[in-house]
Amino acid sequence: MTTQIQHDVLIIGSGMAGLAAADAARAASLSTLVVDKGRRIGGRVATRRADGFTFNHGAQFLTARHPDFIAACDHARQAGALADWQVAGRDALCGAPTMRDLPAHLGAGVEIRQTTEITRIETDADAVTLHDRDGVVARGQHLVLTAPAPQAQRLLQDVEPDLAATAGTATYAPCWTGMYGFDVDMLPPAADPIRHDNGPVGWAVWEDHRPSLSAASAADRDGAGLVVQAAPDWSTAHLEEDSADVAQALLAAYQNQTGLELPTPRYISAHRWRYARVTTAAADGAARISADGRIALAGDWLIGGRIESAWLSGRQAMHALLDAG
Template sequence: IFDLVIIGAGISGLAAASAAHKTGQHVVVIDKGRRIGGRLSTRRADGFTFNHGAQFVTAKGDAFSAVLHAAETAGALARWQIADDKTAFAGSPTMRDLPVFMGQGLDIRQDMEIASIMPHPLTGTNNNGLCLTDKNGTNLLTRKLIVTAPAPQTARLLRDIEPAMAALADTALYAPCWTAMYGFDAMPIMPTLPIRNRDCAIGWAGLEQTRPHADQHYPAITIQASADWSQHWIEASKDEVIAALFDTLASETGVELPRPVMSAAHRWLYAKVIRPATIDTSIAPHGITNAGRSIAIAGDWLGGARVEHAYDSGLAAINALSI
């Protein structure tokens, strides 16, 4: 029996797990994906490396600042001048290196997708715990649970056992993001990168070699479409998106790119929080926990679009469960 199970190995889940682990709790993090980090994601394919999720991280508060500085000291982050007036932290050599640093020493289990959450009596006590069952029929017993999945997935998981918490998750709203990745056999001539323009079709375009400490051997460009463009193209095929964003980059920059030798696309349905959940006691009387304080929810969708919001939410969930 675990003291705490955390669903989701993104930044909020890793923050919560690390805090619980430091207090001596028997904690496990489970995730349906093959890699930790959520949207702090990196893809390697055909000799190319693409940071196709969050491009950088920043911190305003002391808690997340301490994590970023520790990661920088360990070589997992590096400072990056992304604009004349803005310096941020980039993963070193990839964005995935930050969650890998945060996950050191934690029990993290991948490829586990939870299908149901049910009350379960704890042996030798008068208290109920929880039984989590994954899609392969594997059961996990725990005293407490934190769900850090995106809001729509959190709502689906909690709809039957804690409908008020599911209703709270329903109040969050996301913008999607199409990301396209292009690999070249020769260095393309490019304007100043990265491009950052939320008002155009391309919200971000970056040459992977320009990232600090990049371990890229072959030239590669990552393009992230704006929220409006991504919503308009939400049902498009990957091939359509790859072609459209390639042509758009050329037209918006005036640069004629060579044809890529490889290309790929990824659709982030829950890329950016544009309306955080409304913490309203008329919807969820106990806020981010249930009445028995055995279940809590966490995620950037409870605070805002920044990675730091996810981190702070993970710590808030630990505090709400009195761990």
């Protein structure tokens, strides 16, 4: 028995691209379902809470250049979900109070099913059907696929080989991210983030120095969180190493680089972002849709590895589907 078409648009991915596509679908009065394999909204715009600490362990800040993204950011800022963070860059913004609050703001009111990993896409004359390991998840008129390129390529190779080939041309750099929680009486020593293109430490910041967190009184703080992100070359060279070893190595490198002697952290962990930053975008910035006008690709990997690119790509994909009728 064929499942009924339940949605005008299905979107794989609740990252910035998927949420922008959902917003464009809502503006066109289309019914939408977003599915994502992760536990939380936002994809690589991520925040982890652990042992009373908060770590923004994915994207660190964003900038807005395109007028429409500037308008979206202004809206988020008015809602309190974004704040200026000039120490990260003259026009840098960050999620408030955490990075994940930006996607949470964008996704308000959108029907989103997290912890749903799509394993197969099926198309027929009428619709697109998404499957997970247990069977049919949803059936809709159109699909916007915003998974990172290697995952998109796998999902598309049987159903849309041309789009799969496009996805196959994008390349990424990985990023190991160390997270360290210290007791609250250990105050963060340096106000500005550390930034390097090479060497083990590519970026490091004390979470208390984010604008919205530094505003909290000391009494409200659970402790001081430090995020250390490895530079691309170091992350590539150590990609398959054990995360506990990487966490220790990055903390040692941070201390070496800053000359600080830190106490033993109460919380220590490392997250491996296998597909962190796009190094080669797959397309020329133009939308990519299937010949039958049912499936559109989106994601930072079509334009360039930034939050703004992801957002623009998601919106562009939805508009391309609408134009295709």
